[in-house]
Amino acid sequence: MPDAEMTALLQAVLDEVCADLPPWDTTTRERVAERLRNLVRSGRSSVDELKRVGGDALIRAPTMWP
Known part of the structure; x- marks a missing residue:
């Protein structure tokens, strides 16, 4: 921790x-x-x-496809 x-x-x-994200975009x-958290771990x-x-996580949306 x-x-x-x-x-x-x-x-x-x-x-x-996340400053430019709309407030409802919690996902x-x-x-x-x-x-x-993973980086710190x-x-x-x-x-x-x-x-x-963090920036990479914003522009690289998760995908279900490999």
């Missing part, structure tokens, strides 16, 4: 990356948040990398 500082960083990056916001947590991964 991330500490308070990491949680605040993740929240700030999530808010920044996309959740997808971005999950990608950010893998041991990587630089601000630049978090923003890059």
Whole structure:
């Protein structure tokens, strides 16, 4: 579980990356948040990398097809 500082960083990056999303688009916001959590779990947590991964999650919609 991330500490308070990491949680605040993740929240700030999530808010920044998702700033242009409509408020009702919670599915996309959740997808971005999950990608950010996965990145931190893998041991990587630089601000630049978090923003890059968050941005990638916005433009790469999930698909059911391999």
